[in-house]
Amino acid sequence: MTLKLKYFGMTAEASGKDEELLDNNYSSVKELKADLLAKYPNLLEINFKVAVNQEIVNDDYKLSGNEEIALLPPFAGG
């Protein structure tokens, strides 16, 4: 199973990419975040939210399949 990661604005700058595919070896968002923070330490500076299939979730959310994950930096609309 594969996760599609999407990055925007500050999180795209921190990771150096807009998108990537990762094998889904994670049981929860918390595990995925720990891995991403280790891989892209600049993410530590950013107060980002995680959306799974376009819904914002908390760290306890269970990852189960081929989900689309977005790392959303602070909103700036309007």
Place this chain on the structure above:
Amino acid sequence: MSEKKIKNSLVEGPITPEKIATSIAHHQVKTNIGGHDIFLGQVRADVIDGKTVTAIEYSAYDEMANKVFDEIREAAFDKFDLTCGHIYHSIGIVKAGELCLFVFTSSKHRAMAFDATRYITEEIKAKVPVFGKEIFDDETHQWKVNN
């Protein structure tokens, strides 16, 4: 899952005064409307550490942004007695002085339109995944954060 077609609220580049005028004109056939209210967001030339913002480059998580715009619009119809409600937000470069947000509500009476416009605008600022890169006159940038 619902197969409802979600409207695209994202507009490439600035929202033009002509678009707003046209939108108003389209409502003249709806004679049950007694009052409109409009909020227009405009890009400010903020000065930060001696550098001036010349433009904001907006980006978005498009699919989610349109879904949330739609949810906000639907929630406004549930809360307020509206005849019409429209939301347009820019994507891409919007220069200082140009418009980036157009919220347009219509109702039988003014109070509902006033309240709905404020509600929609505040919800957009808090909930829609739109991101803004503030570009300075020396071509450096910082990321805008809503409070």
